[in-house]
Amino acid sequence: MKTAILYYTFGGATKKEAERMARELGAVSYRVFEARKRSLIGSFIPGGLQAMHRKAVKIKPLGAELAGFDRIVIGCPVWAAYPAPAFNSIVELLPAGKEVELFFCEGGSDPLADEEGTKALVEKRGCKVVSCRVVSTGEKPSKLKE
Ligand SMILES: Cc1cc2nc3c(=O)[nH]c(=O)nc-3n(C[C@H](O)[C@H](O)[C@H](O)COP(=O)(O)O)c2cc1C
Numbered sequence: 001m002k003t004a005i006l007y008y009t010f011g012g013a014t015k016k017e018a019e020r021m022a023r024e025l026g027a028v029s030y031r032v033f034e035a036r037k038r039s040l041i042g043s044f045i046p047g048g049l050q051a052m053h054r055k056a057v058k059i060k061p062l063g064a065e066l067a068g069f070d071r072i073v074i075g076c077p078v079w080a081a082y083p084a085p086a087f088n089s090i091v092e093l094l095p096a097g098k099e100v101e102l103f104f105c106e107g108g109s110d111p112l113a114d115e116e117g118t119k120a121l122v123e124k125r126g127c128k129v130v131s132c133r134v135v136s137t138g139e140k141p142s143k144l145k146e
Pocket residue numbers: 008009010011012013014015043044047048076077078079080081082105106107108109110111112137138139140141142
């Protein structure tokens with residue numbers, strides 16, 4: 001099964017998990033970048049609100065043809081108990097008919113809310129959610145230094 005892993009990371013934890021999965025599954029991974037650079041403060045305001053309202057944000061072109069994959073894994077951090085806004089942008093890229101696995105990295109403050117609503121966004125694209133899991137990273141909010 002040809003698998004692509006699409007992930008967004010702010011602090012690096014989701015990247016670590018995506019790369020681990022890519023090795024385990026023999027999958028290709030693509031890191032998604034927001035078009036506008038975000039500061040740590042900007043991740044809370046407006047980032048947290050965007051997450052809670054399930055707002056998509058502009059992302060840089062992915063450079064991948066997703067139609068060629070059977071299964072797509074999406075990984076994203078939890079912000080204000082919802083998937084970070086880039087998750088909503090990634091969902092908009094999904095071609096119909098794919099099997100989708102979701103994983104969300106959370107630090108341990110507020111747990112992921114409304115998992116069913118998150119899955120529904122993917123199903124609305126004509127895709128099937130085959131799994132959804134939370135990875136407890138124990139990581140405090142931070143910005144990856146690059
Ligand atoms: C803006 C912001 C909001 C966050 N909100 C939550 C939250 O509601 N619940 C939680 O458990 N962790 C929360 N965290 C912590 C992250 O989910 C956690 O550190 C995660 O591992 C980050 O993944 P990343 O390093 O790939 O960005 C938040 C972090 C940030 C930056």
